[in-house]
Structures are given as structure tokens and as C-alpha cells.
Amino acid sequence: MWLAALDAGPVAIATLSVAEREHLGGLTSERARRRYGRTRTVLRGLLGSSLGVAPATVALAVATDGKPRLAGGGDPDVRFNLSHAGDLLAIAVAEGCEVGVDVEPLAARRQVLDGTLTATERARLDALPPERRTAEFLRGWTRKEAYLKGVGCGIRVPLDQLDLAPARAGHRPTALPPALAAEGDWTVVDLPLADDHVGAVAVPGSAPRVVVRRWVG
Ligand SMILES: CC(C)(COP(=O)(O)OP(=O)(O)OC[C@H]1O[C@@H](n2cnc3c(N)ncnc32)[C@H](O)[C@@H]1OP(=O)(O)O)[C@@H](O)C(=O)NCCC(=O)NCCS
Secondary structure (H helix, E strand, O other): OEEEEOOOOOOOHHHOOHHHHHHHHHOOOHHHHHHHHHHHHHHHHHHHHHHOOOHHHOOEEEOOOOOEEEOOOOOOOEEEEEEEEOOEEEEEEEEOOOOEEEEEEHHHOOOOOOOOOOHHHHHHHHOOOHHHHHHHHHHHHHHHHHHHHHHOOOOOOOHHHOEEEEEOOEEEEEEOOHHHOOOOOEEEEEOOOOOOEEEEEEEEOOOOOOOOEEOOO
16 A cells, blocks of 8 residues: 655656546646646556556556556556545555555545445444544445445445445455445455545455555655
């Protein structure tokens, strides 16, 4: 797991693809341009160093499910996923398995959203002191989104059919929407972030090894 600042740090336009530069040129606000350019700069830097190639030569594509991936010729063992929220960019890079990540600013949610929790999750949340519920709801939200980005479908399934229950190494699905019934075993691990953000990373298996680092450059 790599964490980087979005609003600070270099943007290396020269490493972006033609399509990315065109996309950048179409963005109307300076802030959106900076954040897009920064995201792609860090993503290309990271993938380039994982693959042992120059950032500009990393070929990116979007799968039919909407999940960005390395394009055809890329190393099939290297997978990635990313999330941006507030000033934080989080990029997960995995070897030999899929991965999903989500981060949110704690200020993003002031109330629990109906229709996003199973009855068991709701009971678990209601058992907490009221002042802890919103933050814990947001943590649970990032776990679900990390998992759904890991499997590639995003928030296209009913969230109240997905139950992520506490387990030894993080949280694991104990109930799944029918569309995801064939997904194997996954574990979702909370990310150790500063006080103003929460986030989670999802990886297949029951004992993931997650290393969190800060990207400088
Ligand atoms: C795509 C989606 C996961 C983005 O979530 P978000 O919290 O707004 O944004 P995040 O910053 O966490 O993630 C965005 C990144 O997720 C990645 N992403 C997009 N679709 C994805 C998918 N299907 N699976 C995994 N990752 C995906 C992209 O890298 C994207 O960043 P980029 O556009 O800069 O490349 C979410 O909007 C979604 O599930 N959309 C599809 C369903 C939908 O439109 N539902 C509408 C009701 S919310």
C-alpha cells in the first residue's frame, strides 16, 4: 500500500500517455487537473518501479467491469487499485492476486446511510456508543468498497447483502450478494491512516501481508 499527497508533490506530464494528456487537457478546473496529473504520475511511477520499466512505458487499460488494469502486454502478476479522497491518494499494488482499496475523509459522512448494512452489521453498529457510530460506519463503508473494487464490480451490488464480519486478520465476507457468490475467500484490512481519514484494502485469502509505505516523489 502506497500513500501519497494529492495536492503536493511533482506532476510529471512527460510520463503520461497521449490519452491521459488529452483527458487532462479537457478538465476545466486547475485543481482537477493537478489531482488527475498527480494520480497518474504516482501510479505510473509505482507500477514502473514494480515492473522494472520507465513510467511512461506502463500500458494501462480499463476492463469491461470498469476496473483499471495493466494492458495486455503487462506483467500478469502485478495488479493494482487506487482511491483518492481529500488530499490523500492510496494505491495498492499486489503481486499474484487482485486487490481493492478505498479511503474516505472522516468528514465525508455525518450519518449512517440506510440500505447499506446487513441486519447483523446494523446490530453491531447500534451496540456502539452513539458518538462512535458515524466513524465506524465510514470504516465499514471503506471495507465494503475496497472489497467491491477488489472483485471489480464497484458499488453495483446491494450493499445490504454484503456482510463483512470481524475475523482474525481483518474482516471477511460472511454473506454475499448472489452476483458475487462465486468469489473465493477474501480478507479486508483497515489501513493505519492519520486521524482525518479511514480506509481499507482487500486481498484474496485469509492471511494477507499488507505493508503501508509513503510515496515520496
Ligand atoms: C468506481 C467507484 C468504485 C469509485 O468510487 P469513489 O469512492 O467515488 O472513488 P475512489 O477514489 O475510491 O476510486 C476511484 C478509482 O477506482 C477505480 N475504479 C473505477 N471503477 C472500478 C471498478 N469497477 N473496480 C475497481 N476499481 C475501479 C479507478 O482507478 C478510479 O480512479 P481513476 O478514475 O482516477 O482511475 C464507484 O463510483 C463505483 O462503484 N461506481 C460504479 C457503480 C456506480 O456508478 N454506482 C452509482 C451509485 S454510487
